[in-house]
Amino acid sequence: MKKHSLLLLAALMIISVLSACGSSNASQGSGDNTKKSIKLLNVSYDPTRELYEHYNAAFAKYWKKKTNQNVTIQQSHGGSGKQARSVIDGLKADVVTLALSGDIDAIADSTDNLNKNWQKRLPDNSTPYTSTIVFLVRKGNPKHIKDWDDLTRKGVSIVTPNPKTSGGARWNYLAAWAYADKKYNNDQAKSKAFVKKLYSNVKVLDSGARGATTTFTERGVGDVLIAWENEAFLSIDELGKDKFDIVTPSLSILAEPPVAVVDKNAKSNGTTKVATEYLKYLYSDEAQNIIAKNYYRPRNQKILAKYSDQFPKLNLVTVEDHFGGWTKAQKTHFADGGTFDQIYSK
Amino acid sequence: MSRIQHSKKKQSIPGFGLTMGLSTLYLSLLVLIPLSLVFIYSARLGWTAFWNDVTDPRVVASYKLSFLTAFSAALVNLVFGLLFAWVLSRYTFPLKRIVDGLVDLPFALPTAVAGITLTTLYSEKGWIGKWLPFDVSFTPIGITLALIFVGLPFVVRMVQPVLQNFEHEVEEASASLGATPFQTFRRVIFPQLLPAALSGFSLAFARSLGEYGSVVFIAGNMPFKTEIAPLMIMTKLEQFDYPAATAIAVVMLVISFALILLINLIQWWSRIRYASH
Amino acid sequence: MESTVQPNLPGQAFTARHSLKGDIVRWSLITIVLLFFFSFLIIPLVSIFFEAFRQGVRVYLSSIVEADALSAIRLTLFVTLIVVPINAVFGILFAWVITKYSFRGKNFLITLIDLPFSVSPVIGGLIFILLFGQHSSLGQWLISHNINIVFNVPGIVLATLFVTFPFISRELIPLMQSQGTVSEEASIMLGASAWQTFIHVTLPNIKWALFYGIILCNARSIGEFGAVSVVSGHIRGMTNTMPLQIENLYNEYQFVAAFAIASIMSLLAILTMVIKVILENFIKKQTL
Numbered sequence: 001m002k003k004h005s006l007l008l009l010a011a012l013m014i015i016s017v018l019s020a021c022g023s024s025n026a027s028q029g030s031g032d033n034t035k036k037s038i039k040l041l042n043v044s045y046d047p048t049r050e051l052y053e054h055y056n057a058a059f060a061k062y063w064k065k066k067t068n069q070n071v072t073i074q075q076s077h078g079g080s081g082k083q084a085r086s087v088i089d090g091l092k093a094d095v096v097t098l099a100l101s102g103d104i105d106a107i108a109d110s111t112d113n114l115n116k117n118w119q120k121r122l123p124d125n126s127t128p129y130t131s132t133i134v135f136l137v138r139k140g141n142p143k144h145i146k147d148w149d150d151l152t153r154k155g156v157s158i159v160t161p162n163p164k165t166s167g168g169a170r171w172n173y174l175a176a177w178a179y180a181d182k183k184y185n186n187d188q189a190k191s192k193a194f195v196k197k198l199y200s201n202v203k204v205l206d207s208g209a210r211g212a213t214t215t216f217t218e219r220g221v222g223d224v225l226i227a228w229e230n231e232a233f234l235s236i237d238e239l240g241k242d243k244f245d246i247v248t249p250s251l252s253i254l255a256e257p258p259v260a261v262v263d264k265n266a267k268s269n270g271t272t273k274v275a276t277e278y279l280k281y282l283y284s285d286e287a288q289n290i291i292a293k294n295y296y297r298p299r300n301q302k303i304l305a306k307y308s309d310q311f312p313k314l315n316l317v318t319v320e321d322h323f324g325g326w327t328k329a330q331k332t333h334f335a336d337g338g339t340f341d342q343i344y345s346k
Numbered sequence: 347m348s349r350i351q352h353s354k355k356k357q358s359i360p361g362f363g364l365t366m367g368l369s370t371l372y373l374s375l376l377v378l379i380p381l382s383l384v385f386i387y388s389a390r391l392g393w394t395a396f397w398n399d400v401t402d403p404r405v406v407a408s409y410k411l412s413f414l415t416a417f418s419a420a421l422v423n424l425v426f427g428l429l430f431a432w433v434l435s436r437y438t439f440p441l442k443r444i445v446d447g448l449v450d451l452p453f454a455l456p457t458a459v460a461g462i463t464l465t466t467l468y469s470e471k472g473w474i475g476k477w478l479p480f481d482v483s484f485t486p487i488g489i490t491l492a493l494i495f496v497g498l499p500f501v502v503r504m505v506q507p508v509l510q511n512f513e514h515e516v517e518e519a520s521a522s523l524g525a526t527p528f529q530t531f532r533r534v535i536f537p538q539l540l541p542a543a544l545s546g547f548s549l550a551f552a553r554s555l556g557e558y559g560s561v562v563f564i565a566g567n568m569p570f571k572t573e574i575a576p577l578m579i580m581t582k583l584e585q586f587d588y589p590a591a592t593a594i595a596v597v598m599l600v601i602s603f604a605l606i607l608l609i610n611l612i613q614w615w616s617r618i619r620y621a622s623h
Numbered sequence: 624m625e626s627t628v629q630p631n632l633p634g635q636a637f638t639a640r641h642s643l644k645g646d647i648v649r650w651s652l653i654t655i656v657l658l659f660f661f662s663f664l665i666i667p668l669v670s671i672f673f674e675a676f677r678q679g680v681r682v683y684l685s686s687i688v689e690a691d692a693l694s695a696i697r698l699t700l701f702v703t704l705i706v707v708p709i710n711a712v713f714g715i716l717f718a719w720v721i722t723k724y725s726f727r728g729k730n731f732l733i734t735l736i737d738l739p740f741s742v743s744p745v746i747g748g749l750i751f752i753l754l755f756g757q758h759s760s761l762g763q764w765l766i767s768h769n770i771n772i773v774f775n776v777p778g779i780v781l782a783t784l785f786v787t788f789p790f791i792s793r794e795l796i797p798l799m800q801s802q803g804t805v806s807e808e809a810s811i812m813l814g815a816s817a818w819q820t821f822i823h824v825t826l827p828n829i830k831w832a833l834f835y836g837i838i839l840c841n842a843r844s845i846g847e848f849g850a851v852s853v854v855s856g857h858i859r860g861m862t863n864t865m866p867l868q869i870e871n872l873y874n875e876y877q878f879v880a881a882f883a884i885a886s887i888m889s890l891l892a893i894l895t896m897v898i899k900v901i902l903e904n905f906i907k908k909q910t911l
Contacts, residue, residue: 074859075859077857077859077871078857079584082583082584085586086856086857088586088757089752090755090773106586110586164581164584165577166584204484204567204568205566205567208874211563214873218466219466219469220470221469238876336590344570345404359723359804359811361818362724362726368716369717369720372716373736377785377788378735380750380751381750384746430656430659432652437652443900444896448668448892448896449664450839450895453843453892455888455892456848456866456885456888457744457846457849458848458866459885459888460667462873463667463670463885466670467666467670473666503838507831507835541800541801542797542801545796549793552741553740555741555743556742556744556745556746557744576745588753588758592746592749595746595749598741606734606737606741607731611730
């Protein structure tokens, strides 16, 4: 009796293992463009879920009309750096839509899956939408936070994600730095002191952007959350209009989350054509409207103007102009021993 | 009375070769070969870079925090785990079945859920947090709390089967010979429980050392204050720095391996000591 | 030697003898345990269900029958179904080798078995990426032949196997050590084979510990988050297990849906408890 049950167990085990192997072969998306339906894997970062949910539906419709082919877009979301790492390690993404070009550069640098000049292939540095860094404060702004200076005041407690673990948070850090640079006429020592003072007010450094938002909104920690504009709008939408206000600082950074087709993966999946079109269509009027509705700033100036009461005008610096590009900014500020480590060293 | 036979003669039960071979094969395939990669990758750094990476003050602070919180949590779990196992296997009381079943809950809940739930409960506005005079969330206390939650089932489930299988004629004999319950516990029950309790402790400790999912939510992740060692590994990975990440992993691995080996040796030694009595 | 002790019975005679003092000790111990139990386990559990039902039963149900949630539940159960039997068989094997034979380096072997516990789940996942990902030549060969181990179901199975590897043997070893090898030696002397000895002598003695081990292994493989998160690739509807789906939903501000799935996982734990009680009663009936 017992012998039998053990044999059964063994048999079950073998069957399970075999079926697991089977499933690994079945999930290959190798097809060509003449197939009736096609799959696309978009590996993206955290705060784009809502955007791509809407955009994917619109694109599928457009593609069906154009080619009579059904396209299903699979989404993978996570921290930007982690997602880039997965693609480097072998996740077969057809397209990547990440938080900063540094992460896509890393894919191009450490694999031969992606052409190094990927950022020149689409308009506007391959960033079909932008955002900026703003402050989310408690309703009525009880601490009177108007600009970056107020964040260095005593008694103001800040929530922002850790730039070491969150790609998105690097924009927050650089925005503060850019403001300090302007204030102190590019005196780097003074800028560093300013940023250090600001970060000494940080109460929680969450590992991801969404985690920081939840800490601020749901746990009630802190007086101000430094966040992406789209994230701030979304959290007000989702978590209560009567609880928070958005404060736009006098100067901020132009956050440019880029997109790219991962050439080699798309080629081996037979999706190059649809993947390329998928990203191109992000620049269409329809897509730019979807983008604006999901609180990202559209690149198309006409459509941006249409949503002008949603997106106030402010001084924006770019990483390219002000910090000499992502590779340099990464090295100066976020690599080991960079300024972020320095302001936290004892 | 079953006692350990420390026989120095040849194996008295056949099948040693086959079972040992199969065990080592599985162990190598699943654990040793994959883990060896951690060493290979960190070796790419070269000795100086390796040493610089693993002795960075911030990294050292994170080891300290991780070991301290993991150790306190395992200690609390040892005490309460023994209590749980004792009460569950010796007494009848209302709700016993429920308590018994739900002890495993911390395993079944994904660590992230545990982290989120505990952070919610213990934050300034949480159900429990608002009654406490001190901060729990985003402090080392919060980290310890999450680790206690994560490691609780280990000691309980380790000790419980031993207690249940324990011939209680021995206890009765001891009691009828005039021993107080405390004496019975100390002299008769405790020695038998010790190996299981220590394994439970070492498992809870080891598990807590590496725990990431539940802790990142409640820790606050402030450098030098509430940054745990696994977070430092994540930090290195985010910079695509695999060698540095694996270097920190190697250090943690070696230290915890040494600690567990030590505990296993103590266990082995205590068994021999008590067995010879 | 045969000791199928019912969990409830022992100790009653013992405490009856020291009635008053025993009662005080007994009830204070029980009170402490119950207090700890409520503050550490029940309140978090209640708060999960509280969050899950915050917007009513209908929202709760609709977030469970959602397609991605269902596929996550299916994947998790599938992975568990593979992992638990494999680790059960090898767990028994390890415990047997360690407790029934004497050889050099035993403590070293035990410590090696514990190793997956002390490895951070992050590293537990990373090692399989290093092995089967694009970094290694093995990984490159596999990927070029369209065999995807990581960012696919086999990778999730491997990571879960790794993380839950020590549970069952660690549960069995202390018990089998305290039982010794006397009965097995007697059985062998009487002419039984090693296999027969295992089935008829050892297995009945360890069934409770084995059972606890399986429960733990099962629970852990359902709940594993860190290691799986590294190897999964987070593709919705394909490689998202329940814990990853919870994380995803939580990050989408869908707190109710996230906690709804968390409540399903808690229900799975409670279900295990019910199965355990039924089995206990069944065994009790058989032995009486």
